[in-house]
Amino acid sequence: MQRRCCSTLRTIHTQLQKNNLKQTGFSYARVPFRYQQCHVLLSQQQQQQWYSVVTRPTMEGTTTTTPVPETTEKQHKVTLDFNKKNIDDIWADYTERVNQNQLITDSDFIILCGRIKKETGTHLPQESIRRIQSILREIHKRHLSQDTFVRGCNMLIHLFITHGDMKSAKLVVDGMMRSEYHPDPVTVKTIVGGMKDNNQLSDIHDFYQHLQERNMWPETTEVYRSLIWIFANREDLEGARHYFAHYLRKKNIKCEDEKNMDCVYNSMIQLYGAVHQPEGAFTVYQQMMKRANPLPTTATYHILLGVLHEFGMQDHMDKVYLDLKQAGSQGHVDVNGSHLTAMGWNPKKVLKEMNALNIPCNLRDYNTFISSYVKKNQFQEALDIFNKMVEAGVEPDVYSYSIILDTLVKDQEQSPEAAFDFYESIKEQGLKPDVVIYTSLISACARTENMDKAMSLLKEMEGFGLQPNIYTFNATFSLLSRKRQLTLPDDMEHVDLLWDKMKELKIKPDTRSYNMHFALLARMIQPTIIKEQEEEGIELEGAALWRNNGKISAPVQKMLQLYRNMRRHCRPDFASHTIMINTLLSSGHVRQAMQVYDDAKMSRIKLPVSVYNEMMGALEKAKQISQMMTIWHDMKTAKVLPDSRTYTLALDACEQLGLVKSFETIRTQRKMDLDRLMELDKKQMERMEIAHHNNKSIKAKNARTKRFLKNRDAKVVENPKTALIVKGSTTSQIINDALKDIYSLKRANGILFSKKNELKPFEDESKLEFFSRKNDASLIVVGSHSKKRPHNLTFIRMFEHQVLDMYELGVENLTPLSEIKGPKCSLGIKPVMVFNGDKFDSDDTFKSLKNYFLDFFNGELVDGVDLAGLEYVMSFTASPKEEDPRIMVRSYLIQMKKSGSKTPRVELEEMGPMMDLVVRRKELPKSDIWKKACKVPKELKGKKEKNKERDDMGDQYGRIHLGKQQFDKIQTRKMKGLKRRRDDDNEETESGEQQQEVENKDEPMTEEA
Known part of the structure; x- marks a missing residue:
């Protein structure tokens, strides 16, 4: 390892001597790992030269001679031809000038770096980075200004961050800190923004501390504002407050623009509003008033009033508004309509207040009013304000017209043609349409799906010399x-x-x-x-599906x-x-x-x-x-x-x-x-119901969804009603048996929940509605047990997934199905329903219960009755005592036995379950909802036949309407069988006369007679 390091050192010294570099270099690229262990042995100057020479090769064809520094007059002169559209042509021109050692100014280098950064998309990122690195070496060799070199480094940092190489960007900044080219505010904002994009917020704290220790942190308002905004976007209040406290402690803060001295305070006020702490925003305002450097500006009042209005802090808002009017009277702040609009005032009220305060309403105010109405989707009011602006003699600008055009496009009550008519009026005013107006017109084409019109607008833009932007x-x-x-x-x-x-x-x-x-x-x-x-239900092979990489369309x-x-x-x-x-x-x-x-x-x-x-x-x-x-x-x-x-x-x-x-x-x-x-x-x-009600089609993604939607579609004859059998939070064995038996009788159209659910029907109906919607069930039975209401069954009926009626019944004397031996009824068979007792015809509660039980056991509608299908009887007997709210429920199996004749002998055998139900609580249906629930579709009513009636037993009667009968004029049909013989007529006449004589003899004689 020591030999490798020595060999590497000799190589580096040879390279340095060969290039004869005596000025300080700069690390603006990633250091190869093999050099990281040995470069610390070099001197500071040699390290800097090593970073600038060894890590990046010199541009091919360039000379290492150092020209004389240019004078100040020539630094801002542009010598390269930047009117060329192709960056490769500009680069070729630059390379030629470098090889010939011709004059290249600071402005040339800065503009060239900017063009390379802007047009990175036309080349590979590595090529753009290589070119900017080459430019930086050339700037260093020509001893140009430090500002030029730093600006080039900033663009290089931006390129590294844009293409995800955060490590190289940090190395560039690290080299700047160890060289004479210290980071400027743009450098700090760029690298901090990159850390934010890469979710490295902890690195921001280390970076800030690192620069503060070396007194290299640029103490400017824009830098602190950027820091606070980074944490504000993540709603990290503590991080933003930390740097805001640092900002308040600093006394030598510089501001690039005096108009933006309030930007740090404004950012904190906005952050407190974003995290729903308006009191903190008001505290920042008080600190600003106390320090008086800077004083609250027009933007500060606008932001603060908006935050206080959003959270309903009326007292604080009134105080700030008084301060605003006082600052306006002293000339510190320009009071305008945006302040009053931020307080939630109606623009019409704002106009009255501005007239009372003698504040002229200018074009900007009217645009603010129109924009506020548009944001609230109050398009007609926006048009009214526009008309008032014209009546007041304030000439609209292109921005005003663009807002109104956008209003016409978004207003669904307006025809899309209204937007194009308004566009014609803009051209008649002599105003040149801008890109925003054309973008709104294309959006209007979207309402009519007119693609040809949109393409013609794009061509029209080219005719006006306008270039579409990304929004277009x-x-x-x-x-x-x-x-x-x-x-x-x-x-x-x-x-x-x-x-x-x-x-x-x-x-x-x-x-x-x-x-x-x-x-x-x-x-x-x-x-x-x-x-x-x-979708067709064919089972798929799992491995084949996972390996399905076949032909990609x-x-x-x-x-x-x-x-x-x-x-x-x-x-x-x-x-x-x-x-x-x-x-x-x-x-x-x-x-x-x-x-x-x-x-x-x-x-x-x-x-x-x-x-x-x-x-x-x-x-x-x-x-x-x-x-x-x-x-x-x-x-x-x-x-x-x-x-x-x-x-x-x-x-x-x-x-x-x-x-x-x-x-x-x-x-x-x-x-x-x-x-x-x-x-x-x-x-x-x-x-789904709203979409169905509005006749919107719901696209089914699979076969299960198709079946679900088909089952939920409107039908003339409704499906058999589904009953949910649900256990409450606490139940008894009697209730469990009762629920199980009810499910056995309703099994074909019933769902039994095995788990317990926290249901209180008479206290909370929301869960009942949820279960009804989810299972498409209109009948629910809830079993519960408590000391106050032991062995409780609640029968619930739903209409449109809302509770229609409920009956709470106590269970007594239960004999479950399992305890009665013998055959049982078949699955899905409808019972014969028998209701005994006068109460089912006279008492409203018992009437409703009779209707409920008929609905519960009704099942599917049938056209006729088959005797073989009559298998069991459900008997409901109401107690004859008026004070006893008891119903005896019994079920019997119908047995058809031989009788020695064609008609079988009918016997009833106990089948179960058998129980007594005691009425405890009830909620009867409301009359209007009941009427709606009983409504019969027109298709089922059938056409009414004239003069025909049918009684309750099903017998049909006809009614014949005859006109006035005039027997002397009626021409009847002559039938031979109806002719009388002449002898018959004579006999009838004689018999009639004899009878008359007998009657006359019986009458008493009178004087007249």
């Missing part, structure tokens, strides 16, 4: 992603054309651009045959390539990983999805619980059970709360792996988490 392209991508039906060849050509145009204009896509591109590609990717087989390949490019140029967010993982899983590429998931885990990105569920479900199908538990533990590490499906998948994995302790732990955790799971399922059901 994102608005166009959003238009395509919102289209209900993609025209795949044409629309994807538009996407590729826009993406190439962004590259041509050197506009870097941001995270939103990539996400929308992912979403568009995902719509092109069809589920694989594996997915189709899964073109959209998937393009998506993966795009994802790799995204990771090189910007940071994917949770939406990026979510789209990628879900798309890869749906297309059968489980391995690739796991790789994307690992990237998200390494980047510490918190994914939604649905992604974890999809991953675990795919791994379960691929028979990778152990990796399912890895996903489960990752969720715990990321503090992602599981849902019901997550618990089910994790318990299944534990069961298959034989992890008994883990199984018990997860099951206990799910039990403790029941309330939150119930709330989640309730919200999901509400969303």
